[in-house]
Amino acid sequence: MNTAPTPSRARLTPGAVLHALLVLTVTASFLGVPLWVAVVTAGKDQAEAVVPGLALPSSWHLLDNIQTVIAQGRMGPAALGSLVVTIPSVFLALLFGSMASWVLARRSSRAMAAVYAVFISGVVLPPSIITLMMLLRMTGLAGTAVGMVCAYVGVYLSIVIFFITGFIRTIPISLEESARIDGAGPARVFFTIILPLLRPTLASATILIVLYIWNDVFYALFILSGKMSTLPLNLYTVASEGLYLNNWHLIFSYIIVMTLPLLVLFVIGQRRIISGITGGAVK
Structure with a gap:
């Protein structure tokens, strides 16, 4: 008879879940924020893009800007x-x-x-x-x-x-x-x-x-x-x-x-x- 203990599955504690969410949030901020700024700024007209920010453009001009x-x-x-x-x-x-x-x-x-x-x-x-x-x-x-x-x-x-x-x-x-x-x-x-x-x-x-x-x-x-x-x-x-x-x-x-x-x-x-x-x- 095999009496060897079966390995138990690792359980995520609330602290581990919170730590994982924190790491993912920080990583997404470092990677996502610059990408977001680049895309939304590229989609604005000159008046809106004078000061780059996180706000969406009032109307998208991305294709026109790329053609330019x-x-x-x-x-x-x-x-x-x-x-x-x-x-x-x-x-x-x-x-x-x-x-x-x-x-x-x-x-x-x-x-x-x-x-x-x-x-x-x-x-x-x-x-x-x-x-x-x-x-x-x-x-x-x-x-x-x-x-x-x-x-x-x-x-x-x-x-x-x-x-x-x-x-x-x-x-x-x-x-x-x-x-x-x-x-x-x-x-x-x-x-x-x-x-x-x-x-x-x-x-x-x-x-x-x-x-x-x-x-x-x-x-x-x-x-x-x-x-x-x-x-x-x-x-x-x-x-x-x-x-x-x-x-x-x-x-x-x-x-x-x-x-x-x-x-x-x-x-x-x-x-x-x-x-x-x-x-x-x-x-």
Whole structure:
């Protein structure tokens, strides 16, 4: 006869429920209030949007404001510029970062540990913009899309390596050994075995890096130097020129349009985000 006690279900006490509600309320306030202000301000006319607030507009002008910023805000060339620098930067950072992570994860020597520490130091030690600009000018890449891509790859390669190295350590090395016995070389092992298994972590890293690059103004301002435009840099430019002076409804409409691609990307890849973030932490 089995006399083992059956586990009892955890019961939520009133204090626990109150604590959970408090946490959800605070979280919703931090996330929801800025989003609410952006949407309602973008839906107002100029007179109502002079002082941004939480009140609903007397009549919605959101579509009209979006049409205005697309037509007058030079968003077309800026969107093309953002795509030109974002897509190659993310692709190259993920590719080279995955390769480097594979090598680092399969080597356990002290030298490789030191190399790994140097590679991920970029997570906490941002590069010097002055040194970066000097290097780009010496190579003739300052003010070009190629120079911008090189800068982004160098800046965010550390994040990719940090994400992926821990995940690769969870992959059984026996899979690689079986492929090598069958005659597969390093390139084939990586692209046919390792890379497909990295999809959850690559999805998380992709969303994170796209978020950084898509919203970047700092590096684009110094490196492109006005010779090329991206969406956030264009918003900074038109706002500085006075085109959107006191036109908060247009500024927030621009921000909403600029954020839509990120929202779509997040919705598509949300199933892989959590598994990708936690995968590297389990060994």
